[in-house]
Amino acid sequence: MKEGPDIARIASLVGDPARANMLTALMDGGALTASELALEAGVSLPTASSHLAKLMDGRLLTVASQGRHRYYALAGTEVAAMIEAISGVAAHSGPQRARPGPRDKSMREARVCYDHLAGDHAVAMFDRFVAEEIIVQNDDTVRLGPAGAGFFAARGIDTSGLGAARRPMCRACLDWSVRRAHLAGSLGTAILDKIIAEKWARRPAGSRVVEFTPPGKRAFEKAFLA
Template sequence: MQDGPNIALIASLVGDPARANMLTALMTGAALTASELALEAGVTLPTASSHLAKLMDGGLLSVASEGRHRYYALSGPQVAAMLEAIMGVAASVGPKRVRPGPREATMREARVCYDHLAGEHAVKMMDGFVERGVIVRDGRTVTLGPLGASYFAMRGIDTANLGTSRRPVCRDCLDWSVRRSHLAGALGAAILDRILAEKWARREKDSRVVAFSPKGRTAFERTFLA
């Protein structure tokens, strides 16, 4: 037996079609009940419960009880990053699914990736951060640059407070649709929070799509891309 992480176990958990659909549904960052996840997976509730137990045992999900209901969520941003990367590989080399129509373009433009912005806008934003020295990239490792704290403070984001959590301030996340990196971590989440708080964009119901209004897109670009 080889030493190191058990890749085969994680791959088997993600590789089942029903479980893959459940995990994808949770990429919105929302917590869902077993019944809701059964609908996403196209299976009966008892079958969904069996799948959820396996995902829980594998450490991919967390669960919280609220009254009579149990709500399942991804166990953390590391799991979301793994799923986003797998989606990128699947989009690149795997068989193509039937496209869902006009929503596909909006998914590629801007969507939520667990709790941060992904898609074309997010990749452009990350590129700009690196070009201006706000974010420093060393391979797949990204850190806050010398100009970062003041840059984000001017935009209403206190990076010092972000650094008090156990979560990294900055993390690279491979974007499945653009096949390049966008910004995750506590800072990525704070930027999405700012976008939504300013009402530059809204989350579409039952979707990962982040829809910018024309004025909101202009404000976003002026704030984070200029």
């Protein structure tokens, strides 16, 4: 018996089309009921329940009960990063289109990747951070750079509190549409929270799109891209 993680088991869980649709539907960081996920997957409720049991057994989902309902969500950022990366590989290796990633222009520009910003704006922001050593990237490792704490403090983000979190403060996440890195981790979440709190953008119900207002886009660009 080979040592190491059981990749084949996880791949088989994600590889089923119905389960893949369910996982993708949860990439906005929200939680859905079994009935809602059945609709997303295009299967009956009993079939959806069977799929959900397998995903739970594989520790890809969590479930919380509220009243009569049970709400399913991705088990964490590692699962979300895996789905985002697989989406990128599928776009590259599958039937070719003129451009990789989502056809919807707004999804390409800015969207939620579980709990952080993804898309063109997020990749441009990551590139700026690396270029100015706000964050430092060495191979697959990303950390706060010498200029990082002061940069984010000036924008109302306290990185000292983020460093105390269990999850990494900075992590590179392969962007599905651009096929380059955007920023994940607790710092990526804090930036998305800042964008929404400042009302620079909103998240339309039932969509992963992050929709910037014209003044909000200018404010975001001044804060994180200029």
